[in-house]
Amino acid sequence: MKSRAGAAAFALAATLLWTGIALGDGSGDPTAVKNDDGKYFDKNGNPTYNIKPDGTVDWYTYSGYIRYHSECHVCHGPNGDGSSYAPALKDTLKTMSYGDFLGVVASGRKNVNTANENVMPAFGDNKNVMCVIDDIFIYLRARANDALGRVRPDKHEEKPEAAKKWTDSCFGAGG
């Protein structure tokens, strides 16, 4: 057991080395390598942000900013910066993977002990969150990598057709 754990640690260290400066966040290297109708993905297939040199952000980063500040900021603070009672998600995503993020948002989690009473509710049934969970993730991923500051993104790409279709079908007609 011991040696296997050691081997795994070595493998991890090696991976970190090989990825070089693009060390990335909890989901790996955030560099966008694929554009699927305005939605960007990294080399591992995780959704990611794409910010042009002039500051124009992709639709999902912008939408994520909006949705984050509706659904999440009441506890997690403006811009993913945290509050006096919920963690800064811009830091959380530095180590948490896309899959784990989805899991915690959908199922919630509790950290209740003598020093903490942190309870994340399960949002699995909440369309305002789950229909746009990739948007929120992408926004926070941009924050975690300091690709986006503590500001409302001023310029953004048009809402792609795929995003329109998705929100219409997910929220329900007119929703």
Add this chain to the structure above:
Amino acid sequence: MRYLSLTLSTCLLTALAVPAYADDLVKMSENPADWVMPAHTYDNQRYSTLKQINASNVGKLQVAWTFSTGVLRGHEGAPLVVGNTMYVHTPFPNIVYALDLDHDAKILWKYEPKQDPNVIPVMCCDTVNRGVSYGDGKIFLHQADTTLVALDAKTGKVVWSVKNGDPSKGQTGTSAPHVIKDKVLVGISGGEFGVQCHVTAYDIKDGKMVWRAFSEGPDDQIKVDPEKTTALGKPVGANSSLKTWQGDQWKIGGGCTWGWMAYDPQLNLFYYGSGNPSTWNPKQRPGDNKWSMTIWARNPDTGMAKWVYQMTPHDEWDYDGVNEMILTDQQIGGKERKLLTHFDRNGLGYTLDRENGELLVAQKYDPKVNWTTGVDMDKNSPNYGRPAVVSQYSTDQNGEDHNNKGICPAALGSKDEQPAAYSPETQLFYVPTNHVCMDYEPFKVSYTAGQPYVGATLSMYPPPGDSNMGNFIAWDGKTGKIVWSDPEQFSAWGGALATAGGIVFYGTLEGYLKAVDAKTGKELYKFKTPSGIIGNVMTYEHGGKQYVAVLSGVGGWAGIGLAAGLTDPTAGLGAVGGYAALSNYTALGGQLTVFTLPQ
């Protein structure tokens, strides 16, 4: 055994011999040594006649003793003192301690309810609790899970307990209960969760519900008499609430009731404000959304409304109307009037006649307020009593998905729940204020029971050109004018206390307890407590000495908007200074600090 039962019956006898109904509470509240209700007296003046600590010696104030509450969340409210016992409450898990003032604040009893922690995330803006109330030998606590519990003041044993709401639908308890006559009145929170909010009266003896009055809905649910209940002097008419909502939207209409109540025993009316309509996206709920954002005057025996005044019809900014009503008797135009003064989140300071709800004064108490040009005071105008909305800042007129920039005040209001004080000597109100503006972008949301129902994105920052995010002001309620104003780096989020010693106390988000001269605002004393203050300063006398006490423990909405510092709208353009993070000044805590003069 025999000894035990003897003690028990003696206790019972004592309890029976000292009925503590409202009349007695009125008398008890006149004793400046005690602090028997959240605002000291029913008029919400938060004024004490104690003057051992005064303008000439407050500079020598020292810490007498401290007490850790064992909880690290936002600590709002203040302890009570009844005789030789102090009652201290905490945020979730809502512990109550009874401390023996005769024996160095030894813990006489401790009550800690078992509550499902799932209530925590449905509490908008931290797990705060605004304190307990006393009456009929009992201590009343409104727990986070909406349980209203009556504890024996001597033993801490539960006498009765009743459920006031359903947390799985986003209904939570944060407010202090208020004892009026033979009833315990309690409001409910959940405006960000689409709750149809209400005030409910329970029998002080057994906790049986006596009446419940909603903020919106059919006339019988809101306890409004179409002929007898008035708004600005006229009967409200039938279906006054229903006809201002589209369809069934009133059922998830908000109008929550988590503020401080006031009571006038002569008029037999109690007063409170109802909160914002749900959602924050005004486009989704056309109409005036009555009676959200309203000052209510109700009869405590029946719950029936005598008069109403809606301050912000069809709210577009989350200017929640819950802030406290302060009752004073002052002269206006040479005539003695029974007044009610209220500092609304919307940035206007209102003075009304509390007998009939006549609007006398409505003026901005922060000069930066810009969403309105003012309230129409012309009794013959069709818009009488309505604020004129500036189109540029109308989040409704500009529509969904439009980012409305530079609206002042921000959603947390020019003042939030942190109560103001009033001194009958200076005839001035002392108001802790927020000096913050915002960008507000409403968008469509869908409603799910027990889930946030917000529908707007906002970012907040100090008004352009200013670096202070708060002011502590003195206000003349008769004329609607600021008399003096002390800038605060952060929002002044602690409740004020005025005393006959010619001084006013308040706490700051960095953790300072401050004393200022009541006439001039000059700072006379400050002491940095272990954590930011969002609690209310209180005072009492014990063993011939005056004490001043305040809870520290940063959090609440202040802990959200400010913990990481406000958004700097000019970031990248080299602006620095007043935007620093509160976390550079203070950290979480939960402590009571008690001050007195040195021997």
